[in-house]
Amino acid sequence: MKVQILGTGCAKCRQLYANADQAIKAAGLDAELEKVEKIQEILAFGVMATPALAVDGKVKSAGRLLSADEIKRILGAA
Amino acid sequence: MSITRSEGCAVAPARPAWQYLGAGAAAVGAWWLLYQQLEVLAGYLTYELLGLGRETHLGSSVAFFLFEVPKVLMLLVLVVFGIGIVRSHFTPERTRRLLAGRREATGNVLAALLGVVTPFxxxxxxxxxxGFVEAGIPLGVTLSFLIAAPMVNEVALVLLFGLFGARVALLYLGTGLLIATVAGWVIGRLHMERxxxxxxxxxxxxxxxGESxxxxxxxxxxxxxxxARAIVGKVWPFVVAGIAVGAGIHGYAPEGLLASIMGKGAWWSVPAAVLLGVPMYSNAAGIVPVVQALIEKGAALGTALAFMMAVIALSLPEMVILRRVLKGRLIATFAAVVATGILLVGWLFNLLL
Structure with missing residues (x-):
């Protein structure tokens, strides 16, 4: 599983990355976490509101700072 | 940070709607009862428990502070929560679909309105x-959206309502939307796409x-x-500090102190307020209580509102962010057109009120 955090580097984006990291570790998932910071790449996902979270190339949430629990649920581990 | 942790109790997915409605109605009812008692409570605390005299500077300041802080914070929680519910219905994707294919003029009006309700x-x-440009939305319409989104601010709206009443809050909402609409339209007329x-x-x-x-x-x-938790958690220190300054001025500064330099008679005070406000960067929460205190001591409402709008609508950090997509000429035009709009609104208020 590949989890991508889309954001141009604002505070909310960094917090979402930290929450995703926490969620993956807490749930013991075998997932690769990656930041997508280039604006062209973010737009290629069809995302206009950052921060966004994508799983295996599919956008699951945009424009919201998800909690670690919410991320766990999205990843199917809660 | 506490903002990022959602409580476990809210997770259960399928609770019937009436439970939420019932809980919501009960919460609003309790809110209203408490809100009604705030002035009495503040008076009791100040004059009975602390034993301050009703006619003293200190008593007047303390009573003002103890009444305004909980009042404004309670209003803030309610309104930010309500706006949050409205915003959960509007995503940028949806707003983009609503604006795509609109002509200028109607597009500008719609963009300004959507700027208020779209999370931004x-x-x-x-x-x-x-995203907007790619969908073929005209530049001027896009800018109407980008002007309205920061300018018509729910925190400022609450504070103006709490401290000045419904009329001033509505004037702010109406003129904010008007500036965003007209400024975007003007920039559209200038054909600055290149x-x-x-x-x-x-x-x-x-x-x-996906299903975001x-x-x-x-x-x-x-x-x-x-x-609500994120916004109120972020702005409450500014509200408290702003009201503390306001309370000090309320109790101590003589009436009419500012009438000569910021009053209606001084036409140049409006452009001076706008020029002063543009480079300043503060949030609405910190600036409104100070503005209220200024007005109480004789500053004209239009001058004070122009100052506030310039501070929150035009900020240096936002210009720097927009510089990545807009060239210098367009940024300068953008700032100049919006500042002119604020200036006219300031004069209009001073003339009408």
Missing amino acids: CSCSAVPLFI HVEEWVYSVRIGEAS GFMTGAERLRYAAQA
Whole structure:
């Protein structure tokens, strides 16, 4: 599983990355976490509101700072 | 940070709607009862428990502070939560669909209105701008959106309502929307499309995948609660500090102190207030209580509102972010047109009120 955090580097984006990291570790998932910071790449996902979270190339949430629990649920581990 | 942790109790997915409605009605009822008692409580605390005299400077300041702080914070929680529910229905994707294919004029009005209800943070101004341009939304319409989003601010609206009443709050809302609409339209008339950075036009936007827009009722409530906690958590120190300054001026500064320099008679005070406000960067929460105190001591309402609008609508950090997609000429025009709009509104208020 590949989890991508889309954001141009604002505070909310960094917090979402930290929450995703926490969620993956807490749930013991075998997932690769990656930041997508280039604006062209973010737009290629069809995302206009950052921060966004994508799983295996599919956008699951945009424009919201998800909690670690919410991320766990999205990843199917809660 | 506590904002990021959602409580475990809100997770259960399928609770019947009437439970939420019942809980909501009870919460609003309790809110209203407490809100009604605030002035009496503040008076009791100040004059009975602390034993301060009713006619003293200190008593007047303390009573003002103890009444205004809980009042404004309670209003803030309620309104930010309510706006959060409204915003959970509007995603940028939806707003883009609503605006695509609109002509100028009607497009400008709609964009200004959507700027108020679409969730927006200045950090996503760039992807949003490109998304709008790519959908063929005219530049002026896009800018109407980008002007309204920060200018018509729910925190400022609450504070103006709490401290000045409904009339001033509505005037602020109406003139804010008007400035955003007209400024965007004017920039559209100037045909400045070539002052957008070239790379913007070559970006291709992917099809939105996944179900990011859909939320259940419980998710909307959680979204609104998260917004209320995040915003109130961020602005309360400014509110308290602002009201403390306001309370000091309320109790100590003589009436009419500012009438000569910031009063209606001094026409130049409006441009001076705008010029002073543009480089300043503060949030609405900190600035409104100070503005209130200024007005109480004789500053004209139009001058004070122009100052506040200049501070919150035009900020240096946002200009820097927008510089990535707009060339210098367009940024300068943008700032000049919006500042002119604020100036006219300031004069209009001073003339009418």
